[in-house]
Amino acid sequence: xxxxxxxxxxxxxxxxxxxxxxxxxxxxxxxxxxxxxxxxxxxxxxxxxxxxxxxxxxxxxxxxxxxxxxxxxxxxxxxxxxxxxxxxxxxxxxxxxxx
Numbered sequence: 001x002x003x004x005x006x007x008x009x010x011x012x013x014x015x016x017x018x019x020x021x022x023x024x025x026x027x028x029x030x031x032x033x034x035x036x037x038x039x040x041x042x043x044x045x046x047x048x049x050x051x052x053x054x055x056x057x058x059x060x061x062x063x064x065x066x067x068x069x070x071x072x073x074x075x076x077x078x079x080x081x082x083x084x085x086x087x088x089x090x091x092x093x094x095x096x097x098x099x
Contacts, residue, residue, distance in 0.1 A: 010040060012070065025054060028085050033078055036061065038070065039086070056082045 008024040022040040029036050038059040041052035057070040058078070073079055 009043070010038070012040075022055070026085075026089065027059070028082075030078075030081055033081065035059075035078070037073070037078075037082055039082070054086065 010022050010024055011019050012022055014020055021043045023043055024038060024040050026039045027036060028039075036059045037056060039054055039056050041054055046052050056073060058073055059068055059070055061068040073082065
């Protein structure tokens with residue numbers, strides 16, 4: 001039996017004050033920057049080809065561990081870290097599809 005990955009969600013408030021349900025695609029930690037990052041997409045935002053826009057933010061968990069604060073990624077080096085991670089995941093997913 002194959003175990004399905006746990007679906008995880010978060011709610012973000014957009015620039016209009018509207019709450020948006022988002023699916024967490026991945027979380028990563030960088031020792032170099034000593035930060036956690038979260039990658040997510042808006043639920044139901046797939047285009048006609050099934051693609052979604054991926055959002056990336058630094059994530060500071062709260063003390064209770066149930067929620068936290070999303071912060072903008074501040075430097076080009078951090079963006080490069082996140083983009084390298086996404087490229088690696090894309091390669092891994094491509095290999096799985098080829099099997």
